[in-house]
Amino acid sequence: MRVGIPRSLLYYKYLPFWKTFLTRLGAEVETSPLTNKKILSRGVEVAENELCVPVKAFYGHCMALRDNGVDAIFVPRVVSVEERAYTCPKFLGLPDMIGAVAGPLGLPPLLTPRLNQREKPREFKWQLIDFARRQFGRSKLDAVAALESARLAQRSYQAGLVGGKKPLDLLPNSRFNVPRSRPPAEQRKRIGLLGHPYNIYDGYITQNLVARLEEMGAELVLPEMTEHHELMQAATDVPKQLYWSYEKEIMGAINLWTENKAVDGVVYVLAFACGPDSMIQVLIEHRARIHDVPLMSLIIDEHSGEAGLITRIEAFLDMLMRKKKTAAA
Amino acid sequence: MNDSLRKGYLGIDVGSVSTNLVILDEHAGVLAAIYRRTQGQPIRAVQKGLAELVAELPCPVEVVAAGATGSARHLTGVITGADVVKNEITAHAVAASQVVPDVSTVLEIGGQDSKLIILDNGIVTDFAMNSVCAAGTGSFLDHQSARLGIPIEEFGDYAISSEVPAHIAGRCSVFAESDMIHKQQVGIAVEDIIYGLCHALVRNYINNLSKGKSFNPPIVFQGGVAANAGMKRAFEDALETEVVVPAHHNVMGAIGSAILAMELELEPGKTGFKGFEITDLDYRTSSFACNGCSNTCEVVRIKVDGKTLARWGGRCGKWEMRDGKLDRKREKVNR
Numbered sequence: 001m002r003v004g005i006p007r008s009l010l011y012y013k014y015l016p017f018w019k020t021f022l023t024r025l026g027a028e029v030e031t032s033p034l035t036n037k038k039i040l041s042r043g044v045e046v047a048e049n050e051l052c053v054p055v056k057a058f059y060g061h062c063m064a065l066r067d068n069g070v071d072a073i074f075v076p077r078v079v080s081v082e083e084r085a086y087t088c089p090k091f092l093g094l095p096d097m098i099g100a101v102a103g104p105l106g107l108p109p110l111l112t113p114r115l116n117q118r119e120k121p122r123e124f125k126w127q128l129i130d131f132a133r134r135q136f137g138r139s140k141l142d143a144v145a146a147l148e149s150a151r152l153a154q155r156s157y158q159a160g161l162v163g164g165k166k167p168l169d170l171l172p173n174s175r176f177n178v179p180r181s182r183p184p185a186e187q188r189k190r191i192g193l194l195g196h197p198y199n200i201y202d203g204y205i206t207q208n209l210v211a212r213l214e215e216m217g218a219e220l221v222l223p224e225m226t227e228h229h230e231l232m233q234a235a236t237d238v239p240k241q242l243y244w245s246y247e248k249e250i251m252g253a254i255n256l257w258t259e260n261k262a263v264d265g266v267v268y269v270l271a272f273a274c275g276p277d278s279m280i281q282v283l284i285e286h287r288a289r290i291h292d293v294p295l296m297s298l299i300i301d302e303h304s305g306e307a308g309l310i311t312r313i314e315a316f317l318d319m320l321m322r323k324k325k326t327a328a329a
Numbered sequence: 330m331n332d333s334l335r336k337g338y339l340g341i342d343v344g345s346v347s348t349n350l351v352i353l354d355e356h357a358g359v360l361a362a363i364y365r366r367t368q369g370q371p372i373r374a375v376q377k378g379l380a381e382l383v384a385e386l387p388c389p390v391e392v393v394a395a396g397a398t399g400s401a402r403h404l405t406g407v408i409t410g411a412d413v414v415k416n417e418i419t420a421h422a423v424a425a426s427q428v429v430p431d432v433s434t435v436l437e438i439g440g441q442d443s444k445l446i447i448l449d450n451g452i453v454t455d456f457a458m459n460s461v462c463a464a465g466t467g468s469f470l471d472h473q474s475a476r477l478g479i480p481i482e483e484f485g486d487y488a489i490s491s492e493v494p495a496h497i498a499g500r501c502s503v504f505a506e507s508d509m510i511h512k513q514q515v516g517i518a519v520e521d522i523i524y525g526l527c528h529a530l531v532r533n534y535i536n537n538l539s540k541g542k543s544f545n546p547p548i549v550f551q552g553g554v555a556a557n558a559g560m561k562r563a564f565e566d567a568l569e570t571e572v573v574v575p576a577h578h579n580v581m582g583a584i585g586s587a588i589l590a591m592e593l594e595l596e597p598g599k600t601g602f603k604g605f606e607i608t609d610l611d612y613r614t615s616s617f618a619c620n621g622c623s624n625t626c627e628v629v630r631i632k633v634d635g636k637t638l639a640r641w642g643g644r645c646g647k648w649e650m651r652d653g654k655l656d657r658k659r660e661k662v663n664r
Contacts, residue, residue, distance in 0.1 A: 038623040180646065204624070208644065285540070294455065307400055312458060315418035319453040322419075 001136075003027040003111065004065030004073045007034065008058040010091070012167050012197035017154035018074060021128065024146035025136040030070055031172070032061040035204035039064055044302050046101055052271035053205055053302045054198045055090050055097075062098055066107050073098075075110045080118035082232075085245045088276050111135055161224035166210065167201050179214035189320045191218035192257045194250055194284070195269030196277075199300060206269060207306050209298075209313070213267065216317045221263050223253035230256070238283065244276045254284050258291035265294040265320050267313065272301035294320065335360075337390035339602065340587025341375060341409060342420065342580070343367060343401035346440025346467055347553055348374035349580040350382045352390055353587045357427055361385040362580045364553075371401040372408060372631075376608045379409075383605050394595045395602040396420075396586035400441070407631060407639040408612055410601040413589045418444055418456050420585030425549045426451040427588055428575045433545045436564065436572070437581075438534070438554035440467040445538040447545075457538040467554045469502045473509065473526065477519065481557075488524040488559020495525030505529055527563040535567060548572045551581040610634065619643055 003022050005011060011031070019029050033039070035057050043060030044053075065073050075098050078091045086092065095112035102110060113131035117123035125147060132143035160170050182188070191213055199206055213220060223231060231252035235242065242248045257263045266288055270277040281297060288295035296316045298309065337352040337360060344367065351362045363381045367374045397403075397411035398420040406414035417439075425435045426448060435446035443466050447455040459466065474481040495512045498504045505526065512522050535544075548570060554560055555578040564572045577584060613632045618625045626643040640650040 033623075036623045037625055204644070308458070311400070311416045311418070314416040315453075315456060318416065318419045319456065323452050323454070 001027050001072060002070045003029055004062075004068065004070035004108075005029060005031050006058055006061035006065060006073065006075070007032045008061045008202070009054055009094075009198045010076075010078060012171070012201050014154065015171055016157040017150045018076075020153040021146050021150035022074065024149050025132050025138055025142070027136070030065070030068060032064040032068070035061070035202050037204070040204060040302060046105065048097070050273060051090065051097075052274045053300060054196070054202065054271060055094075056302065057202065057205060058094070059098065059101070062107055063105060066105065070108055072109045072111050073107060075112050077112050077114045077116075079114060079116035081115070081245050083118060083121060084241075085248065086118065086243055087245055088247075088274075158224075158228065161222075162227055164225055166220070166222065167197055167224065168203075168210065179211045182214055183217040185219070187321075188217050188219040189264045189317060190221055190262065191317075191320075192221045192253065192263035192266040193218075193269070194223065194253060194266055196246060196250075196271070196274075197224070199269050199271055206298075206300055207309055209267075209269065209309070212310065213313060213317075216314060217321065218317065221257065223249055226253065226256060234259070242280065247276045247280045251280055251283060254287050258287055258293050263293065265296070265316065267316065268295060268297045270297060270299055272299050294323075334389050334391040336393050336597065337386075338587040338591045339392045339395040339409075339411075340420075340583040340585065340590065341378070341395070341397045341399075341405050341411065342417065342582030342586055343371045343375060343397070343399040343405045344417070344439050344441070344582070345400055346471070347579070348378050348399075349583040350375075350378045351577070351580050351583040351587055352382060352386060352392070353584065353591065355591075357584075357588055357591065359577055359580075359584065360387060360390065362577055362583070364579045367401075371404055372612045372614065375405055375408060376610075376612075379605050380608045391597060392600060392602045392604075393597050394590035394593050394600050396588075396590035398582050398586040398589075403641065404614075404631070408603075408607060408633075410603040411590070412593055412595060412601050413586070415586060415589050417582050417585075418446060418458070419453070420582045420589060421551065422446045422448060422453045422456075422585070423588050424581040424585030425551065425575075427584065428577075428581075429547050429549050429573060432547050432549050434548040436534070436548060436550045436555075437552040438466055438530075438550075438560070439552045440471075442466060443534055443538065443552075445534075445542065447542055455542060457540065457542070459537055467552070469505075470526075470530070470554060470557070472502075473506070476506075477523075479519070479523075484523060485556065485558035485560070487520045488527050488557065489562055491518070491520040491524035491559075493521055494528045494563075495521045497522070497525040497529040524559050524563070527557070527559040528566070530560065531563040531567050544568050544570075546570050550574050551578040553579050555579070612638075616642070619648065621645070621647065 022029050039060035040057050042063050043056040047056040047059045062073050075095045077095045078087050080086050095110055115124055115127055128147055129140050129143040132138040157170055231249050234255040235248040235252035237255050268284055336355050340351045342349045347364055348367045349364050352360045354360050361382050363378050365378055395411045396413040397405040398415055398417045402414050421437050425432045433448055437444040443459045445457045446453055471481055474484055495517050498508045509522055550561055550572045555574045561572055561574055610633050616627050616629045619628050624644050628642040628648045630637055631639045640648045
């Protein structure tokens with residue numbers, strides 16, 4: 001069976017796990033191409049207007065997989081990845097949203113394992129064993145073996161990220177977003193790049209932001225470079241715990257960076273109409289302000305002009321450069 | 330070098346609505362300044378502007394260095410050979426701190442965008458730009474002046490003669506316009522409507538851009554919209570402090586860009602500036618859709634006398650070309 005994984009949303013977080021798991025269960029895994037104009041505009045056409053741009057792109061990726069003739073599309077329902085927290089509501093409803101248009105769009109069947117460990121840790125295991133049995137007719141033993149390889153693959157991916165590699169260096173076929181040229185190391189500024197990986201690393205949605213920042217003299221500091229449990233620990237430094245795991249990671253990163261003076265400035269990318277981001281944006285801006293770390297929020301949507309984005313990041317880096325010059329003088 | 334020539338620094342700011350050019354002397358004094366409309370043709374505007382600038386010079390000048398800024402800065406940089414091409418935020422901040430050395434807040438409202446720049450000791454420490462929507466910027470005022478049949482130059486005079494500004498919704502241009510029409514139809518004086526509009530734009534500006542930033546004096550208000558005395562007064566009402574509008578408020582971007590060029594400290598004769606003669610060259614721009622992948626990027630091509638001078642616009646960069654040279658590195662990366 002050929003199973004398609006949309007190159008969108010949680011792809012950037014979990015591809016090594018999912019790909020290995022599905023392959024070990026006997027599927028032939030295929031991913032959709034990099035987001036491009038056609039994918040996004042088709043997604044925008046069929047998706048609910050209220051959604052954020054990365055979810056709209058997800059629709060387009062499903063359509064691209066349909067065109068490639070896959071037998072099924074992998075759209076997991078990621079409800080919760082840790083105790084007492086949820087993921088973004090859009091991830092909870094993703095199989096339903098895609099399912100609602102699957103008929104009219106002629107999408108192949110969706111594989112929608114439900115992943116939820118809000119109540120008990122390590123629930124994923126049983127949920128995925130059940131998925132392997134129902135969808136692939138595999139025994140518990142087979143599923144456990146597949147899970148074990150998948151975990152190893154994911155662990156090595158995360159170790160690479162902590163080691164300073166960017167998701168795009170490690171994920172297959174992500175060759176865009178490569179800087180043309182970079183200023184010498186001593187002139188660079190340490191820029192913390194904050195936001196959801198599916199926005200930041202989607203070179204179409206954020207217009208090669210990673211490469212542009214590097215070309216303009218940024219030495220990127222990414223949340224993925226910190227061990228996950230440290231991020232989560234650092235996120236607890238707020239009066240009330242956040243509901244959303246992925247936003248906690250972002251919060252943890254800004255807390256650590258400001259605490260350790262690990263960055264000269266922060267660029268925070270958020271999608272227009274993103275509910276969770278709109279809530280934590282205030283917390284993040286506040287945190288940066290009290291620690292006197294320059295922060296620039298970039299709001300993206302499907303109409304984002306390239307000029308506005310470039311002007312903003314250019315001015316932001318200029319500001320940091322000129323600041324450092326005077327500080328040194 | 331000819332002794333009768335004065336040293337000058339050229340700054341060009343090509344924005345969506347206006348194109349501004351200045352020549353500064355070595356003490357950053359303005360020798361000549363031109364403010365003209367871009368009218369959707371940035372290249373023509375730069376060429377005509379340069380010609381007008383030369384005509385306005387009090388003495389012959391040798392351009393030691395040139396800078397370009399504004400949304401068409403890259404295009405301008407290519408056709409003029411500017412030595413420094415910098416974004417308009419940096420340019421505006423640099424210019425404001427030249428005019429008012431201890432400035433801590435710069436309010437700038439241009440044709441399509443508005444900016445708030447916070448400085449500390451002459452260094453930008455924070456800035457904000459309006460997001461995607463151009464509500465509350467110069468082009469909206471332009472549109473309303475055309476609709477009311479009042480020349481934009483007189484807008485400010487109408488506004489300051491008002492005693493009671495009408496309340497106009499400023500969140501969105503569409504709402505503001507329908508609000509204005511409504512007030513007009515119930516018989517409110519046009520002066521009050523115009524001043525009300527200024528208040529609405531100021532409210533919108535503060536809501537959109539300040540986000541917890543404080544407006545500390547001295548405050549400088551610049552950009553094309555600063556010519557409108559009603560806007561200055563509305564800002565002073567809202568911020569409860571004096572707002573300085575510099576003499577050359579409408580060409581501050583160009584001044585900043587000339588100062589940035591000056592900061593390069595180039596030796597005379599080392600500039601890349603192609604000279605005022607470019608006014609006579611025949612620049613042609615065209616664009617085509619690349620069919621290399623499904624992005625179908627729109628690539629812009631600039632030709633001079635039939636020879637391609639520059640190309641840009643593709644996402645992958647394979648068409649990228651500046652100064653007649655292909656960007657080989659990027660091409661290799663994406664092959």
